[in-house]
Amino acid sequence: KAGVTQTPRYLIKTRGQQVTLSCSPISGHRSVSWYQQTPGQGLQFLFEYFSETQRNKGNFPGRFSGRQFSNSRSEMNVSTLELGDSALYLCASRLRLARDTQYFGPGTRLTVL
Amino acid sequence: AQKVTQAQTEISVVEKEDVTLDCVYETRDTTYYLFWYKQPPSGELVFLIRRNSFDEQNEISGRYSWNFQKSTSSFNFTITASQVVDSAVYFCALSDPSVGSGNTGKLIFGQGTTLQVKP
Numbered sequence: 001k002a003g004v005t006q007t008p009r010y011l012i013k014t015r016g017q018q019v020t021l022s023c024s025p026i027s028g029h030r031s032v033s034w035y036q037q038t039p040g041q042g043l044q045f046l047f048e049y050f051s052e053t054q055r056n057k058g059n060f061p062g063r064f065s066g067r068q069f070s071n072s073r074s075e076m077n078v079s080t081l082e083l084g085d086s087a088l089y090l091c092a093s094r095l096r097l098a099r100d101t102q103y104f105g106p107g108t109r110l111t112v113l
Numbered sequence: 114a115q116k117v118t119q120a121q122t123e124i125s126v127v128e129k130e131d132v133t134l135d136c137v138y139e140t141r142d143t144t145y146y147l148f149w150y151k152q153p154p155s156g157e158l159v160f161l162i163r164r165n166s167f168d169e170q171n172e173i174s175g176r177y178s179w180n181f182q183k184s185t186s187s188f189n190f191t192i193t194a195s196q197v198v199d200s201a202v203y204f205c206a207l208s209d210p211s212v213g214s215g216n217t218g219k220l221i222f223g224q225g226t227t228l229q230v231k232p
Contacts, residue, residue: 033218042225043204048218056219088156094218101148102218104158 002027004093004105012111018079021108025072025093031055032074033102034066037088046089049074050096078110086112115140117207119223126195127231134190134226136205142166146208147181147188148220153201164188195230202227 005024013019025032033056034046045058049068066076072093078085088109092102116139126132138147149161162172164181172179176193192199202225209219 031218033220035220043206043220043222045209045219045221050218058219090156090158092158092218101160101163102220103160104150106155106157109156 004091004103006089006091006105006108008108009106010109010111012113013081014113015081015083017081018077019081019110020075020077021089021091021110023074023076023091023093023105025074025091026103029093029095029103030072031094031096031100032068032072033092033094034074034076035090035092036060037090037107038084038086043090046076081112083112086110115142115207115209115221117205117221117223119203119205119226121226122224123227123229125229125231128197129194130230131191131193132195132228132230134192134203134205134228136188136190136223138186138188138205138207140186140207148206148208149179149188149190150204150206151201152204152225158204161190192228195228197230197232200228200230 007022031050033048035043037043047054047066048056052068063079068074088107090104090107092104094100094102118137145166147164150158152158169181178191180189204225205223206220209221
């Protein structure tokens with residue numbers, strides 16, 4: 001069974017632009033979560049989607065948003081990019097909500113210049 | 114507040130040495146899950162183990178073993194006879210109880226321990 005896939009793997013943007021990252025969960029998994037990883041803050045939870053609904057949200061500004069489609073694929077969007085948004089963005093999927101293990105994708109490395 | 118502390122920032126060992134990675138957690142919940150993930154240079158977080166708060170039995174998987182002690186809020190990870198391929202960043206994580214349901218996908222991660230295994 002294929003793992004979690006994320007596209008693109010690398011992205012370079014400039015300040016003020018917006019970006020959309022994509023995540024395809026493991027087949028059959030209905031929950032998708034997003035995390036931001038930076039050297040300074042470590043791994044931080046952004047949000048989780050299940051059945052096209054946002055279930056949980058981390059402590060990030062409104063510039064960070066996401067959505068989930070009926071096939072469980074998810075996208076996250078960051079508007080008005082700032083230098084501090086440079087990070088590895090990791091997506092994770094799990095089967096359901098009930099305490100299932102999350103499996104992570106390879107991440108998208110975003111660099112904001 | 115929920116928190117995970119991995120006090121060891123970097124560990125360097127020579128191949129075949131045993132190494133233990135420490136993890137201490139804080140949580141207000143009585144039902145929670147603890148995890149270990151491995152992050153090789155490629156960046157992907159690889160799931161290693163999940164343990165729930167009611168199961169204090171130690172676990173062994175090949176060269177890997179885990180020691181969960183609720184009394185000290187610790188969930189330590191030991192690699193026996195380390196190999197160069199074990200070089201990676203290792204993260205301990207705690208499920209956020211979030212309203213006590215345990216259903217949240219939010220994991221609280223420690224800062225990670227970078228393990229370097231030299232040949």
